[in-house]
Amino acid sequence: xxxxxxxLTHAAALGSLLAYGLLAGPHGLAAQVHSTAGSSNQxxxxxxxxxxxxxxxxxxxHAGASGRIAAxxxxxxxxxxxxxxxxxxxxxxQGFDLQTQFFAPVPPRVAWHAxxxxxxxxxxxxxxxxxxxxxxSGNTIQVLQEGRAGIAPFRxxxxxxxxxxxxxxxxxxxxxxxxxxxxxxxxxSGRDRGSAVTYTALILPRVWIPPLLGPWLMHSQLKxxxxxxxxxxxxxxxxxxx
Numbered sequence: 001x002x003x004x005x006x007x008l009t010h011a012a013a014l015g016s017l018l019a020y021g022l023l024a025g026p027h028g029l030a031a032q033v034h035s036t037a038g039s040s041n042q043x044x045x046x047x048x049x050x051x052x053x054x055x056x057x058x059x060x061x062h063a064g065a066s067g068r069i070a071a072x073x074x075x076x077x078x079x080x081x082x083x084x085x086x087x088x089x090x091x092x093x094q095g096f097d098l099q100t101q102f103f104a105p106v107p108p109r110v111a112w113h114a115x116x117x118x119x120x121x122x123x124x125x126x127x128x129x130x131x132x133x134x135x136x137s138g139n140t141i142q143v144l145q146e147g148r149a150g151i152a153p154f155r156x157x158x159x160x161x162x163x164x165x166x167x168x169x170x171x172x173x174x175x176x177x178x179x180x181x182x183x184x185x186x187x188x189s190g191r192d193r194g195s196a197v198t199y200t201a202l203i204l205p206r207v208w209i210p211p212l213l214g215p216w217l218m219h220s221q222l223k224x225x226x227x228x229x230x231x232x233x234x235x236x237x238x239x240x241x242x
Contacts, residue, residue, distance in 0.1 A: 067238040074234035095204035111195035139166045179206040
């Protein structure tokens with residue numbers, strides 16, 4: 001998925017995601033960047049996603065009762081699979097090192113679609129207020145995200161514009177604008193008739209974070225977001241031809 005947007009509004013990038021909010025795009029950035037978002041961008045992202053991972057066999061559709069049953073069974077099975085989130089002070093001396101691993105009982109093409117459907121993320125991701133594809137060029141995507149995270153009086157708005165590069169079932173990203181710097185990688189691979197997903201990122205918040213409460217909030221927000229992403233992967237089974 002792009003680098004994790006650290007939202008302290010997503011809390012500092014994934015904590016936001018806490019910092020997703022941090023990573024998430026700006027309340028004023030949209031006016032500063034020429035946006036070509038819309039149906040044309042959505043189609044371009046879908047095409048790029050297929051070219052760099054999803055494959056021609058992925059096709060959203062009205063799957064009917066069988067799809068709904070598959071989605072329900074998938075969500076019920078999630079409790080059997082742990083989700084690991086590690087957020088530690090960076091070994092580089094600044095920011096935080098993030099590592100996330102989880103298993104989803106869905107085909108890799110479905111997991112990849114969820115990870116790269118950036119225009120849909122604000123509809124289900126906790127703390128994310130906006131996620132919009134600005135432009136697509138080959139396997140490179142420009143994404144604007146905004147979020148909000150934390151608790152009063154430490155609630156902050158976070159924003160980021162990300163440059164995301166898609167490869168075969170893998171994505172790397174870097175922040176180009178916003179109050180949270182982040183760079184990282186996300187990858188999905190087939191395992192045990194499902195998908196193993198890994199996120200690795202360096203997060204550099206450009207807003208003040210409370211020394212003890214801040215990292216805890218970031219970790220909590222990030223875990224909530226990854227749980228939401230995994231749940232969304234299951235939900236896609238209801239509208240995807242198997």
